[in-house]
Amino acid sequence: MVDTTVVGVCGSLRDASVSRIALRRALDAAADRGAETDLVDLRNLDLPLYDPDHDEPGDAAELTRRVRAADAVVLATPMYHGSYSSPLKTALDYCGFDEFEGKTVGLLAVAGGSFPITALEHLRSVLRALDAWVLPYQAAVPNASSRVSNGEFTDEKLEDRVAQLGDRVVQYANIEPDPHSFESEQNVGGD
Numbered sequence: 802m803v804d805t806t807v808v809g810v811c812g813s814l815r816d817a818s819v820s821r822i823a824l825r826r827a828l829d830a831a832a833d834r835g836a837e838t839d840l841v842d843l844r845n846l847d848l849p850l851y852d853p854d855h856d857e858p859g860d861a862a863e864l865t866r867r868v869r870a871a872d873a874v875v876l877a878t879p880m881y882h883g884s885y886s887s888p889l890k891t892a893l894d895y896c897g898f899d900e901f902e903g904k905t906v907g908l909l910a911v912a913g914g915s916f917p918i919t920a921l922e923h924l925r926s927v928l929r930a931l932d933a934w935v936l937p938y939q940a941a942v943p944n945a946s947s948r949v950s951n952g953e954f955t956d957e958k959l960e961d962r963v964a965q966l967g968d969r970v971v972q973y974a975n976i977e978p979d980p981h982s983f984e985s986e987q988n989v990g991g992d
């Protein structure tokens with residue numbers, strides 16, 4: 802019986818996105834550990850830039866419903882200007898404590914260059930503000946264009962690292978974190 806649901810959110814809208822390829826690999830590994838998986842492809846959702854005066858336009862309710870249903874979430878982002886992408890930021894702004902508090906989150910970043918770490922660090926800060934439980938283990942795909950071909954990884958070690966992320970979010974999906982993060986307690990506008 803499946804008792805763990807893992808939702809992946811892909812922060813790249815690009816058709817040939819390496820983030821999406823890597824996210825699929827992580828979700829396949831989660832499925833191998835017995836989880837039900839759901840890949841939220843932001844290309845298929847109507848999510849205008851977040852406006853607090855209109856906080857449920859388009860497909861926002863669908864996004865939050867799918868993230869709320871997760872026991873664990875994998876966030877995959879392309880590295881844009883040293884950080885994570887604006888589509889992912891918009892998606893996260895539609896979410897809040899209802900979607901993320903106490904939830905296990907795994908992070909995955911993909912970069913054209915050789916240093917995707919800042920995107921991971923920035924996402925980690927955001928998820929702490931939402932009181933998520935972010936895995937210490939994280940996965941990065943540097944020099945992305947040379948790491949995949951025809952939608953598949955060409956680098957076995959890197960593929961293993963990405964797959965490990967999917968495995969570990971299932972392993973820790975039902976953890977009960979305590980106490981709240983300091984950042985989340987100061988995050989008064991965050992619900």
Ligand SMILES: Cc1cc2nc3c(=O)[nH]c(=O)nc-3n(C[C@H](O)[C@H](O)[C@H](O)COP(=O)(O)O)c2cc1C
Nearest residue numbers: 813815818819820879880881882883912913914945
């Ligand atoms: C607007 C923009 C900014 C980018 N900034 C960086 C960057 O700061 N560092 C980097 O290594 N790659 C950067 N890249 C390259 C992307 O990280 C790379 O193309 C990656 O594969 C995109 O992810 P995707 O394949 O999932 O779309 C940038 C690409 C775009 C479109």
